[in-house]
Amino acid sequence: MAEKLGILGRKLGMTRIFTADGSAVAVTVIQAGPCPVIQVKNLETDGYNAVQIAFGADKEKHMTKPLAGHFNKAGKGFFRSLSEIRLEDPSGYAVGDELDAAIFQAGEFVKITGQSIGKGTAGVMKRWNFRGACASHGAEKVHRNAGSIGNNTEPAKVWKGKKMAGHMGDRQVTVKSIQIVAIRPEDNVILVKGPVPGPKNGLVMVRKQ
Numbered sequence: 611m612a613e614k615l616g617i618l619g620r621k622l623g624m625t626r627i628f629t630a631d632g633s634a635v636a637v638t639v640i641q642a643g644p645c646p647v648i649q650v651k652n653l654e655t656d657g658y659n660a661v662q663i664a665f666g667a668d669k670e671k672h673m674t675k676p677l678a679g680h681f682n683k684a685g686k687g688f689f690r691s692l693s694e695i696r697l698e699d700p701s702g703y704a705v706g707d708e709l710d711a712a713i714f715q716a717g718e719f720v721k722i723t724g725q726s727i728g729k730g731t732a733g734v735m736k737r738w739n740f741r742g743a744c745a746s747h748g749a750e751k752v753h754r755n756a757g758s759i760g761n762n763t764e765p766a767k768v769w770k771g772k773k774m775a776g777h778m779g780d781r782q783v784t785v786k787s788i789q790i791v792a793i794r795p796e797d798n799v800i801l802v803k804g805p806v807p808g809p810k811n812g813l814v815m816v817r818k819q
Contacts, residue, residue: 615818617710619814621813622641624639639801642711644709646709647661647662648681660695660700661700662693691813712795714790716790718789720816725808726780737775743757786819790802
């Protein structure tokens with residue numbers, strides 16, 4: 611499935627800016643690129659159309675030999691992160707091209723993908739916003755319990771997908787319709803309205819909608 615053009619970046623954190631009418635807007639600051647094109651894939655040789663981009667300069671000693679050889683073909687140095695964006699027609703891009711914040715415009719809506727912050731093992735109240743058991747009338751040590759998880763004889767099992775305690779966070783999350791408030795191309799920085807997934811310095815993918 612083809613996607614819209616995007617760019618890898620790093621979430622620098624959140625702040626606020628003031629608009630012309632004096633209202634405060636909470637924004638997330640993202641260092642968007644620069645991302646060199648490492649490989650252009652096409653239907654004839656690879657079976658699908660895509661552009662492979664890299665982000666975050668790294669040292670050769672941190673590379674495996676196959677990965678170092680892959681980067682050497684592009685001749686743009688070594689990078690920590692690689693990602694592919696499937697496009698309908700990638701012929702407009704060549705190995706060595708650089709994508710930066712200039713591919714976006716202020717006021718544009720984008721979708722942002724990141725790895726959410728890991729919360730470890732969480733109970734049902736924190737993980738699923740359960741109400742919890744009552745706090746009186748003989749209830750002892752069950753105040754944050756989940757309660758019944760199913761019938762006994764029929765179906766004699768716990769249904770798949772039942773909301774229970776378990777691992778929370780640390781998963782890939784995509785938020786859509788995030789508005790770009792401002793772009794600072796000289797710093798390769800974009801400011802988007804509201805929060806985005808992931809911790810500070812976390813890797814994010816910003817794509818056109």
